[in-house]
Amino acid sequence: MEFRRKDLLGIADLAPEEIRHILDTAQSLKEISSRPIKKVPTLRGKTVVTMFYEPSTRTRMSFEIAAKRLSADTLNLTVSASSAVKGETLADTAHNLEAMQPDLLVIRHYASGAPHYLAGRLRCGVINAGDGLHEHPTQALLDLLTVREAKGRLDGLKVAIIGDIAHSRVARSDIQAFIKMGSKVTVAGPATMLPPFLESLGAEVTYSLEEAVAGADVIMMLRLQLERMNQMFLSTLREYSREFGLAPRHLALAKKDVVIMHPGPLNRGVEISPEVADGPYSLILEQVTNGVAVRMALLYLLIGGEKG
């Protein structure tokens, strides 16, 4: 199929066949990263700018490595070093960057909708690397790729997503992504962290970790942001980890070949016990590897090939 998008802003906009095409492309590009010389000339002469208004190690590095393996030039702008602290507006910063003729802008921003705001104003392509509480589409795509590799399919799987759904852009993207690809999604967490209308996204909702993981093919644990304690969402870390932390005893409730995932960074001993995180069912590091492949695929599809 042809991929005609200028931007990649969210899972919500993508059709299942587009998602499949991205995953297939990522699968075929993944092999490049295991070569002795991990570089192809596909995006030679292209410039990819990453703009991060929030701290990130993994996602920013992943985009940078992906761009470099495709021979694109990369430039990284982080908020502390940027004009944002001088009071420049997002639009002005982006227009100034665009004046230097990049081909693609990768943005992470604390405000939901910031990538959409830029995409409507810039000629170059925009990839959403996480916006506020809204979406983190490249994370959802790498999660799909990881599960599809492990299970050979996405259709008909039972996926449990556990934790702070309310504040998680990963959850919003993953719920929609897995449902679009035919999986069944159950979310669990304390009611303070389960926003109303989750059912309208097609997810089942429960307050019980045990119920959510029962018969699950995939268990996705979300990072608990420790500041939630002071915002009246939780009582204590102790209680959270006892009620909603994934421990070895829970795995017996799931399918025999269950896989455990986490978008990182981990709070070991809070939402996931070290035994589970490091255990044989964990695909957490495979997610990171696939992150590079998915981002290579998106760079290629948005600015590579005939479009260049």
Added chain:
Amino acid sequence: MSLLIKGASVVDPAQNLEEVRDLLLDGGKIAALEPPGTIPGEGRRVIEAQGLVVTPGLIDMHVHLREPGEEYKETIETGARAAVAGGFTAVACMPNTKPVNDTASVTRFILDQAAAAGLARVYPVGAISMGSGGQNLSEYADQKAAGVVALSDDGHPVMNPLLMRRALEYARTFGLPLISHCEDLNLRADGVMHEGRVSLELGLRGIPAAVEEIMVFRDLALAQLTGGRVHIAHVTAFGSVALIRQAKAAGLTVTAETAPHYFHLTEEAVRGYDTNAKVNPPLRTAQDVAAINEGLRDGTLDAIASDHAPHTSLEKDVEFQEAAFGLIGLETSLGLSLKLVHDGVLTFKELVAKMSTNPARILGVPGGNLALGAPADLTLIDLNREWTVDVAKFASKSRNCPFHGWTLKGKAVMTIVGGEIVSGEL
């Protein structure tokens, strides 16, 4: 020179009048209201108004004119110009200026600016507390003497119920109504839109309807306790309408208003992160819109006010969560409200009551009727004129309007204040 308006259908809810009459304006007053053809036109300026309706001048009891302090968004003059362009002969302006209108000197400044503009009548609303800080009562007697017609916490809601109790009692002492901005700031937290399905999908922090309903209930209870007169500003929620209806049925003298965007738009308008649809209180659900319509129909909601809140691209052309709340409405309010008549929710006479008679009564200001001797403030309306909202043509300094491009039916074609034509021509 006296002005004779001939052949219009005169609609005045205060006199329960709805028929073709000729209307003579002289000395700034309504001088005669007679059957067609009975008032001679010689020596008078005659306006042939056949096919039009004439109403008591429309009164928008809730606007923000931004002066003093934010003149780049609006001034009293440009706001008054927008008012008369939209058919309004009078507006009540909220005190959240910079500085806050909590003293007689600011009130006098506003009135001086309005007099210099010479367009719409401007009625200042004073602040409930000093600096709108929510700590100490401001000087109500002094403000009243300077010209305020009501007191309000609009934009800076009073969180302390004891202060609200004292404010109701103290305002009662001087016969001033209290216009309450019902919003629990603790519960709102950092919400930026209605909490519901759309906020979930857009990843925006929510403002549940309970933020408003809790405070509506508080203020109704305090009005009951104190005998003070409370007017609930910008009602949006199903639950608020039910509470006000119940209080009125129990005999409480409460009044309430809503705004056109609350009976035309839902949370869906925010999709695409449209900051022109970012407003406080927020656009809610279809169920709330239905309740607002029903509240207007059955009289629970007494008035329609625009909550005209000008902002420029500096406040609106930014990330959604960073954008200022508010939208402008003076030049669309009548056209949008007429849809209630076209849709059969209200009769035209009922609409005029909500946009003129009732606001005048609630604020205790002149106008709102066409009785002999009343101020010659009136609005001529072409009920059938279709027009398209174009923000580029607004008299307001600001452009933050989510109705740009809408086609509306019905428009004010002439606005007369004190017997002078201040907008429009025939």
